[in-house]
Amino acid sequence: MEExxxxxxxxxxxxxALLAGVTHDSLGNxxxxxxxEGTSVSQGIRRGVVVNVTEAIACIGEAIERCETDAGQHMESAYVGIAGSHIATLNSKGVSPVDARQGVTMHDMQRALEGARAVALPQSKEIVHTIAREWIVDGQNNVQHPLGMSGFRLEVDAHVVTGSSMAIKDITQCVTAHDVAVDELVLEPLAANEAVLRADERRMGVAVVDIGGGTTDIAVFLEDALCHTIVLDMGGNHFSQDIAVGLxxxxxTCEELKLRYGSVLPESVPEDDKVWATVFGEKAERSFSRRFICEIxxxxxxxxxxxxGTKLDExxxxxxxxxxxVLTGGSSQVPGLTELGRSVLAMPVRIGTPSNRLPVTGMSRTLQSPAYSTSIGLLLWGLHEDARKIRQNYAQPRQGIDWKNRALDFLRGLLP
Ligand SMILES: Nc1ncnc2c1ncn2[C@@H]1O[C@H](COP(=O)(O)OP(=O)(O)OP(=O)(O)O)[C@@H](O)[C@H]1O
Ligand SMILES: [Mg+2]
Structure with missing residues (x-):
């Protein structure tokens, strides 16, 4: 394992924090x-944004250190998730001329994507991703892989994800402070999609909804392309907070009550079930109706x-x-959420969990939970990014690139 x-x-x-080695499956993929694997309790981060740099650096360091100890080696660089209400998205177009003698090259595709990135942004914002939704070659729509196609004009319809420069700088700083370089910042729902969506769902039209502790991140896919992303300032903490206000x-205490006795289907809970908790200002525990908690x-x-539903409609x-x-994230595990989701949204709803069908081995039981979809998805994003780079290097012989070394790199990547 070299990479x-x-x-x-x-x-x-x-x-x-996760560290994985690149290998090959039995089919050579x-x-x-x-x-x-290393985890720590998050501190200094609220709703996806760093609010206390010192605390954030410390707890990120803890996770990295545990991961490095577990793996027995240093983490040199990492794909890092990003979310929060500062994230905004827009669709933009870019164009590139094509040399008809050689057809569409990777360089043309990059030039078209560069064009799509030329959007007017306030100084406080920067681009996180530019993702091709659709390619158009000489007016022919819906081209998925234009590389090598003949034509004169290449257009791209791209999804541009932007974020606050300060938030991006803070997250980056918290990681680089530990001598770990940032390979790429990846929008969390895009990462989660890699871990929980099936190809046929992405083709038919699906929304992956990652309900975490502080944010709910949504990515919509149709005809295999990313169409829309939404980041909402709400998550599992709101459930616990509501119980805290109610009791x-x-x-x-309420977080624990939620995890042990919670359900979003109060009728499924026996009417006389009681739970015990200490309230503010009292020493002895009090009893509460479990059904009341589930109603909250x-x-x-x-x-x-x-x-x-409203955001998807808009x-x-x-x-x-x-x-x-497809619901995922820690809070998708509240009992009854799929049933309630089906009735409120009037569409199929399922829970997405990183499973054995993924090209990932060595996952502990902890990781095989919806709460770790984004973490596993970030690794998969990195793997696909690597594969994309290999394809790019392979497809650019005319760009004056160090072809010999790249071919050697490619071959090295194939070694077990
Ligand atoms: N079995 C469960 N039932 C209900 N809620 C759960 C369960 N397990 C975890 N949660 C909730 O999931 C939330 C944490 O989810 P997750 O780990 O996906 O969030 P996060 O990635 O830390 O936060 P975010 O993505 O919002 O920044 C917490 O609010 C926790 O209470
Ligand atoms: Mg999360």
């Missing part, structure tokens, strides 16, 4: 083997699902989601 890919998922409740009890959760879940893609919604 390694690492990921750092910086969430509102937990940080997860690129695959990953998780070698190290006048500390947040931590149901009210918040309905509100969240309605907001998700995006114009609601009616195109034939494969429905």
């Amino acid at each position: 390694f890919i690492s990921a750092i998922d910086i969430g509102t409740t937990k940080i997860c 690129l695959a990953l083997r998780v070698l190290g 006048h009890a500390p947040f931590e 959760l149901e009210a918040r879940a309905v509100e969240m699902l309605e907001i998700i 995006s114009g893609y609601y009616d195109h989601l034939s494969a429905g919604v």
Whole structure:
């Protein structure tokens, strides 16, 4: 194993650092083997944004250190997740002329994407991703892989993701402070998609909804292309907070009540079930109706699902989601959320979990949970990015590139 890919998922409740080696599966396709895993409790990060640099640096360092100890080696660079309400998206077009004698080259594709990046942005914003949704060659729409096609004019319809320069700088600083370079900042729902969506769902139309602790991140795919992304300032913490307000009890107590007794289907809970908790200002525990707690959760879940429905409707893609919604993230595990989701959103809803069908081996039981979809997805994003680079290097013989070395790199990448 010569090449390694690492990921750092910086969430509102937990940080997860992973280090994996690049291998090959039995068919010779690129695959990953998780070698190290480190988690820590998130501090100094709220709703995807660093609010206390010192605390954030410390807890990110803890996760990296645990991961490095587990893997027995240093993490040199990592794909890092980014989310938060500062993220905005827009669709933009770019054009490039094509030399008809050689057909569309990688260089033409890059030039068209560069054109799509030329959008007017305020100084405080910068581009995180420019992702091709559709290529158009000489007016012919819906081209998925234009490389090598004949034509004179290449157009790209791209999805541009932007974020606050300060938020990006803060996240980057928290990682580089530990001598770990940032390979790429990756929008979290894009990473989650890699871990939980099936190709047929992406083709038919699907929304992946990652409900974490502080944010809910949505990415919409149709005809195999990313169409829309939404980041909402709400997550599992709101569930616990609502219980805290309802019971006048500390947040931590209510978080535990949610995890142990929570459901968003109060009718499924026996009417006389009681739970015990200490409230503010009292020493002895009090009893509460479990159903009451579940009613609080149901009210918040309905509100969240309605907001998700409204946002999908506003995006114009609601009616195109034939494969429905795939819920993931820690909070997708609240019992009853899929059933409630189906009735509120009126479409298929399932839970997405990083599973064995992924080209990833060595995943611990902890990682095989919806809470780690983004973390595993970041590794997969890195793996695909590597494969893309190999393809790019292979496809650019005319650009005056160090061809011999790249071919050697490519061959090295094929070694087990
Ligand atoms: N079994 C469960 N039932 C209900 N909620 C759960 C369960 N397990 C985890 N959660 C909730 O999931 C949330 C954490 O999810 P996750 O780990 O995906 O968030 P994060 O990545 O840290 O945050 P974010 O992505 O929002 O920045 C917490 O609010 C936690 O209470
Ligand atoms: Mg998360």
